[in-house]
Amino acid sequence: MKPVSLTKLTVLLTAMAVASVGCSHTQQPERKVYVISEDASGVGSLVGSGTGGAGADAYCNELEKQCFKKCWRRKPKETSIKKHSENHHKHCSSECLEVFRKCTKEQEELERQESQSQRKELHFPTVDAALGWLREHKAEVAIGTVVIVGGMVAAPYVIAIVGSALVLAPL
Numbered sequence: 001m002k003p004v005s006l007t008k009l010t011v012l013l014t015a016m017a018v019a020s021v022g023c024s025h026t027q028q029p030e031r032k033v034y035v036i037s038e039d040a041s042g043v044g045s046l047v048g049s050g051t052g053g054a055g056a057d058a059y060c061n062e063l064e065k066q067c068f069k070k071c072w073r074r075k076p077k078e079t080s081i082k083k084h085s086e087n088h089h090k091h092c093s094s095e096c097l098e099v100f101r102k103c104t105k106e107q108e109e110l111e112r113q114e115s116q117s118q119r120k121e122l123h124f125p126t127v128d129a130a131l132g133w134l135r136e137h138k139a140e141v142a143i144g145t146v147v148i149v150g151g152m153v154a155a156p157y158v159i160a161i162v163g164s165a166l167v168l169a170p171l
Contacts, residue, residue, distance in 0.1 A: 031155060031170040033162070034127060036134045040166040044142045060103035067096035121146045121156075130168065134159070138166060146171065 071092035072084070081087045120142065124130035127149050134141060147157040147168060156171045 033170070034131055034157075034168040036131060036159070036166040036168055037138055038165050040138075040161045040164055042139050043161070043166055044139070057104070060100050060107060063103050064096045064100040067099045068092050071095055121148055123148045125150060127168075130157070134166075134168065 072088070075083045076088055076091055078091070081091055122130070122133075122141075122145060124133065124147065130147055130149055134147075141159055143159055143161060145159045147159060149155075149157060157168045158171045160167055160169050162169075
């Protein structure tokens with residue numbers, strides 16, 4: 001065999017061997033959902049909370065009531081509406097309903113911004129370390145917390161509730 005043919009054959013066999021072995025870099029661990037706890041009760045019970053949905057509704061309901069009382073006491077700007085008539089009641093109701101809607105929209109936006117600013121990241125060297133810590137501290141974690149395993153920010157997990165179970169799921 002000629003030296004050039006032997007070299008080509010060697011290069012070809014080497015390329016095939018490398019291709020069959022696969023990539024030589026470290027493979028990422030399998031990205032799967034891990035069950036932290038079968039029972040998600042008590043999750044986040046030690047995490048500080050804001051007004052919550054009920055608090056925002058109560059606040060906006062109070063604003064709507066005050067708006068209606070103020071509107072009802074005054075003579076309507078529209079001269080065709082008599083004070084304390086059925087049309088006056090409808091006018092005040094619709095005007096103050098808009099105040100309520102605007103208030104709830106503003107409260108939802110404030111809560112969304114607050115939840116984003118409080119979003120935390122937890123870092124662990126391995127999935128087992130993360131699961132162990134999360135099982136012991138489930139009252140201290142918030143749903144939506146990002147969990148970084150092994151410093152791999154490109155492939156984070158998130159704490160979530162699926163059914164009634166608390167899980168660690170790929171993001």
